[in-house]
Each structure stands twice: as structure tokens, then as C-alpha cells.
Amino acid sequence: MGNRLSRIYTRTGDDGSTGLGDGTRVPKDAARVNAYGTVDEANSALGVLLAVPLPEPVRALLTTVQHQLFDLGGELCIPGHAAIQAADIQALERQLDHYNADLPALKEFMLPAGGEAAARCHLARTIVRRAERETVGLARLEPVRAEAIGYLNRLSDLLFVLARVLARADGHGDVLWQHQRRHA
Template sequence: MKNRISRVVTRSGDQGTTGLADGSRVSKDNLRIDAIGQVDELNSVIGLLVSEGLSDKMRQELQAVQNELFNIGGELAVVKTSLMTEDKVLVLEKLVEEYNDELPPLRDFILPGGTKTAALCHLARSVCRRAERAIVALGKQENISPVLYQYLNRLSDLFFVYARVANQLANQSDIFWKK
């Protein structure tokens, strides 16, 4: 494989612009760049989560998600490119159902927390929701595949369920909201 990044310091962004994959330059506060940045931040939070006490199965699932988030970033960086497919959304739906079936039903809202791993799952969930909102905002100005919205929506559901699973595996109960 040829080198993709030969120089890290390029100075090309020193004036507040950045390059898209097609070579065009846009302002760093452009909605497309914001969405790419939100997805990148989510991927970083997942990297932190993967370094915490997850099962090998969950770790592998999240590493697959990290690769898909790179595809989303690529789709956002190359206008009119489609990399995310509906089958990836279905994979997440299946995981949510699989894990949720092993959990006790919820009768009230839960607060983020319990174990450190569960808290990190909730952090990933909220960062995922923010990335989703950034892509929705971009979609109001440009043509964005609805599959991106669906994928991030299911992914945030998966993080919610992962948080509950993490607490259950540590024999820690969920923290319920007290009205």
C-alpha cells in the first residue's frame, strides 16, 4: 500500500480552511467539516471505550463500528459518494436486539453511570447523538444519504444497551432517575 500521509504538518489549514477529498477547500466551520469532526470525535471516544473492560465480542463489534465510522467520514469527505449501506444498519439492529433480550425490562429512565465502562458507553451514546445532529444539519443544506442518520441512530441505541450490559456484567445495577 502506498503512503497516504507523507507529511503531518502541511500548513495548508493555517488560514482557517481545510481540504476535502476532491481537492476543494472549505472553511473549517463548514457544516460538512463539523459533521466529519463529530464522527471523528465519536471514533476517538469508541477507542477509549474499547480500551476499557469490554468482552472480546463487544470489542470486536466496536472495532468494526470504528471502520464503518471511517466510511461515514469518507462519504462526508467525498461529495456524492456512497459507502454506507443499509445492511450495516441491520447489523446494529440485530446486536441491539441480541443484547437487550438478555437484560431486565426498563420501567423508568436510567442515569448515565454505574461502572466506568457503562459511563463510557453513555458518553459514546451522547457523542453519537451529537454526530447524528451534525449530519442532519448538513442534510438540510446538502444531499446526505438517510442511511447515515439510521446508522448513527442505531449505534446510539447500541451504546445504551452496551451500558446496561456493562453494568450487568459487573453486578452493578443501573442507576434509576428519581423523579
């Protein structure tokens, strides 16, 4: 087990820097900090989703994902550290296939809606997508394992599918974009 925080404030970041997991000090707006910070934000968004009633299998899956996102944040916070594995991505793909199997094919774009749980899931999806973009940006500057990017990509896909599942479970279904609507 790593170090436990006994004191929350240290004042060491008052100069605009923060410490990475390996002890290196970097600016708080460094690409690496943005990437793992957005992974943390995505994890918090999943916590907001988990605060509403959900089918138990979805709740269990999202709780597992929260642990994996914490692992991924650690991987991004410690240069050279590996936490997410190909098996984690494959597990997401299996869940994607499972939950997508009963959904009707989409022929139109969807709005991020469909009830409270679905809307929260869509919000988490968009934050995961931003985390992916920021991790790709980091990979242009420093080494990042392909598994980190692949995990975020697959997770955003899974959250899209789960939002559809949750919208159906709440009786709302998909809310389709009406691209040919008329303006008054």
C-alpha cells in the first residue's frame, strides 16, 4: 500500500506545480496532469451516475470501471508505470457486445438524454472522451502505453451503449436528433 495522506494540504502546489507519482514536480497545467486529472473527473462522473438507481449488473460493472479508472490515473501519474492491460480492454469489449446485443440499430444520431441515469451516463461518456483526447495529446509529447488510450476509447463506447440501456430501462428510449425539424 502506498503513502496515506495524513494532511490534506501541503502548500507545495502554491507555486503552480504538482508532484507526479514518481516525485517529479511539473506545472499543474502539464499535459500529463491534464490527462490524469480528466480521468479523475470521469471517475467522479461515474460516481454521480452510481448515486441514482441502476440495474445491479450495471452498478457492478461501473464500480469495476471506477477501480480501473483509478488504476489508469495512477498509470498516467507515474511515468513508465503500467496498470491497464489488454485483458481490461477485452473485458470492456465483452460487456459492450453483451449490452449492445439487445439494442435496436441506430439509424439517426441521438441526443444525450433519456432520463436521469442515461443523461448522467452520457455526461460521463463525454468526459471519458475528453480524457482520451488529452491522453492522445500527452502521447505526442511523452511515452504513453497504447492500452491507456484503447481503454478510454472502449470505455466511452461502453458508456454510450449503457446510456441507451438505461434510457430503455427508465422507459424513455433513445431520444433521436430531429435534423429536419422546422423552426418557428
